[in-house]
Amino acid sequence: MQDGKTGRKPSAKRDAILEAARIVFLDQGYASASMDSVAAEAGVSKATIYAHFTSKDELFGAMIRSRCERNATFAVVDSALNARQTLTVMGRRLLELLLQPQTLAVYRLVMSESERHPDLAKAFYDSGPGTGKALIAQVIDDLARRKELEVADSWIAADLFVGMLRTDLFMRSILGLPQPEGRTLDTAVADAVDTMLRAFGPRG
Amino acid sequence: MQDGKTGRKPSAKRDAILEAARIVFLDQGYASASMDSVAAEAGVSKATIYAHFTSKDELFGAMIRSRCERNATFAVVDSALNARQTLTVMGRRLLELLLQPQTLAVYRLVMSESERHPDLAKAFYDSGPGTGKALIAQVIDDLARRKELEVADSWIAADLFVGMLRTDLFMRSILGLPQPEGRTLDTAVADAVDTMLRAFGPRG
């Protein structure tokens, strides 16, 4: 029995190594993380890691890719909702996902290694921000078809909406800074949705 | 003669080391960069570096701080311009600054090291995104006073405007990915400005 996608046999040790790599790489960064640390975290010897992965580089890539494969269900919304409700529900889910410590750690790691691992940066973008943007564009397109929104280009509108969600709150979070009083996830979503509706809502 | 702010004597070698540190750290990241590389780039011996900086950590901090001290003139705009002109000029300057390779490299580096160097993350935010947001909020406040815009909170409006500028274009740039056809710096600025005016422009 083999995995249909990768053609690789399932292996408990292999999974343990990947999980350990996630913990160590996300915590320490690529260069600082040592294979000894990963081995210790996984409870195996270093030689065992090299039996499953040819190099530190390959282990790193396999770990990031395995993280990217489990995402993007935030854009499933009830089509009976109006524009404000739809954008609020979707925006809240997306921002909650973005602000999770693990998500932030992946962002930090992929960004910092994007120059030395360009293929990884592309894989991350496609399965992360790229997919997210496509899903949101589709939802906005539906709203436009139902005359709930008036947008010329749903992709651009999705881009602007995501941008308004990923504001100072996200910047401060990814820098690990404390959040100022009064600005919360809820107010950030509400401000973005309000602005979308003021700009693209049906004229009164 | 001493530097008024730091109380430190100016030193040609010290400046050369800082400049070399900028090149090496921004290119290779904190952990991968070696003091040997910095010494070679600066044309001094490793011992000389340790005569000026007590550790790799301190050199890194001094370098980032010296980079942060020279920024933020993008928000100086002619007060005779209307809202669209003002936002377009300011938005274009900000996005040009954000997309510069050196700016992107600083973002990548500070983000990736923010957990291990929290004081640095704060210094970067204050002198970078924080100052930028404050300047834009002030300009928006002026526009609101002149009835060119109708905003309830100029800080929130500034936040939303910056968010709409820092969209997919910025994300792809910081990941080192090629830009899709048709989406340029100019169209990104125009879309953000259009949306701001649709949402907050004076009602017709």
Added chain:
DNA sequence: GTCTATACAACGATAGAC
């Protein structure tokens, strides 16, 4: 202050036994 030379630890990767 600046150099050469080096101490000392940690790293990625491998050899060989089982």
Added chain:
DNA sequence: GTCTATCGTTGTATAGAC
């Protein structure tokens, strides 16, 4: 496949001469 033990390299930091 998995382990223990180790190789060769590279890293930060320092000693001592000038």
